[in-house]
Amino acid sequence: MSAVPTAVPTVALAGVHGFGRTYVERLTARHRAGRLRWTAAADPRLAAGEVPPGMPGDVAAHRDLADLLAHHRPDVVALATPLHTHADLAAAALRAGSDVLLEKPATTGLEEFTTLQRIAEECGRQVQVGFQSLGSDAPAHVRARIAAGRIGSVTGYAAGGCWQRPRSYFTRADWAGRRRLGDRVVADGVLTNPLAHAVATALAVADRRGADDVVSVLVDPHRVNDIETDDTTAVRVGLRDSPGLVLAGTLAASEAGEPFVVARGTGGRITLYYTLDVVVEEVPGRPPLVSRHDRTDLLDDLLEHRASGRPLLSPLAGSGAFTRVLDAIVGGPAPRPVDPVRVRAVDLPGGDRRLELPGVEEAVAAVLETHRTFTELGVDWTR
Structure with a gap:
């Protein structure tokens, strides 16, 4: 053998x-x-x-x-x-x-x-x-622009997205939409699975990827769908020797959009649309600078590492901070169910159905702008 x-x-x-x-x-x-x-x-x-x-x-x-x-x-x-x-x-x-x-x-x-x-x-x-x-050149580009002082001193990081998922997504397997299955943690929540890349990419942009780089996590989870886990959540993360990070995402948007990571500074901001490998740098008084970046397949990167010893782009140790955030979400408060009267059902072809939460896009944007959770902003979907 x-x-x-x-x-x-x-x-x-x-x-x-x-x-x-x-x-x-x-x-x-x-x-x-x-x-x-x-x-x-x-x-x-x-x-x-x-x-x-x-x-x-x-x-x-x-x-x-x-x-x-x-x-x-x-x-x-x-x-x-x-x-x-x-x-x-x-x-x-x-x-x-x-x-x-x-x-x-x-x-x-x-x-x-x-x-x-x-x-x-x-x-x-x-x-x-x-x-x-994390196989993209874009996070390193953003870090380099920040280090060069392009947006002044960083005041905070944010990441999130507004996506849609039909009922069939939550019934695709026995573990779908679950926090736990028997004695095993599943963690199939909005920020720990479908929008997990937003979290990991934001931590990479902040250059805080180790488990010890996360010093606090405040979780504000909600659920629109009839599931065990969360599908609409805000999280505030304290980072070691760094401005803080806020995360917000939903799977119940009325209109889906591109997820993103943003670094805000005293002199502007840089936004990374990580599914597109596109970076937009905005400084007051100047036109936006848009750059597109190459991406290395992580399989190819692992094979190259085996051949040459070049450091991995997404090594296990580099997921430590993400895992600490995941751990806090799963071990945190149970998701609060959204009042059904606030929800709109949309019938889809083939007998499927999608639930939408009107106004959730504005709520996500407010979290990312203010670094306050839904609850701290006074958003209450439970009544």
């Missing part, structure tokens, strides 16, 4: 459906180009013959990662599995001698995170966390 040394790294994938399909596409393209050798995949649905389109026929199929690792020793294991499985599966892959590309969030709690760090160090292996926005 020992891996045969080769110049072309072997890669295995756990989770080929759902978001895992993006990994299928990426691995297939690199496999065909000879940049890696995709040797095996694990997914319960593979055992039932549900093979995703495009998956090469010579990829060995297994029912789960344990079975895969009993037959293969891949150089890299990519994990695109449910959130609450990340810590255990990553630990198993590390102990088998593989480096890991782990979808975000790396873990669903700070204790798991610390344990996984220790295991990676003991095994001498690397974990790259799948915050794709």
